[in-house]
Amino acid sequence: MKTVLLILAAGSSTRMGRTKALLKIGGRTFIQKILETGACAGLLDIVVTVSSSDSELLPLLAEKARLLINTRPELGPVGGIKDAVSKMLVPDTNDYFSMLMWPVDCPVVSEAVIKRMLEHASHDNVVVPIYHGKSGHPVLFGGAFVGEFKSDEVHSARDIIALADKKGSLYRLVVDDPAVLDDIDSPTDYNRLLVRFQADGR
Numbered sequence: 001m002k003t004v005l006l007i008l009a010a011g012s013s014t015r016m017g018r019t020k021a022l023l024k025i026g027g028r029t030f031i032q033k034i035l036e037t038g039a040c041a042g043l044l045d046i047v048v049t050v051s052s053s054d055s056e057l058l059p060l061l062a063e064k065a066r067l068l069i070n071t072r073p074e075l076g077p078v079g080g081i082k083d084a085v086s087k088m089l090v091p092d093t094n095d096y097f098s099m100l101m102w103p104v105d106c107p108v109v110s111e112a113v114i115k116r117m118l119e120h121a122s123h124d125n126v127v128v129p130i131y132h133g134k135s136g137h138p139v140l141f142g143g144a145f146v147g148e149f150k151s152d153e154v155h156s157a158r159d160i161i162a163l164a165d166k167k168g169s170l171y172r173l174v175v176d177d178p179a180v181l182d183d184i185d186s187p188t189d190y191n192r193l194l195v196r197f198q199a200d201g202r
Contacts, residue, residue, distance in 0.1 A: 136180030
């Protein structure tokens, strides 16, 4: 079953003070880095959620992804996910493609981690990367769980992860990449990422 890469880039970036998707790491913007890593892992069907004010992103995404304006920003990231679910439908069915949900503020997860996640994915499970006992991103939702985001009872991706865990369908993939825990929300977070990225020689 095909996996669609969903990049969440519609956040307000209030604490950062500038659009996080356009921050640079290793000479590339966050959004470019994720697009390249996804493509190297074989993910070529890409949807990017953006806010209505993100015109700066358009040149970077032309012909590389389907853009989706988050029409429910008051719901936070899950608003964009709910809007994107309709793009995950398998044509002429009521079923869904799998979805790799990748926040733009977690930009340097390795290609090796993404490939391992895809290897362990199935239509009926959710794959979460685990580093030193902590859950990280991105998260891979099998098609059986993608449609659950449409429910009014779902307020965050954590609700779907909890549902998968309750059903015994949560696969915790232990990885050796600290980047899965990144959450670059402030200039301090960004500076720490730059230092670690240089130290790792990525």
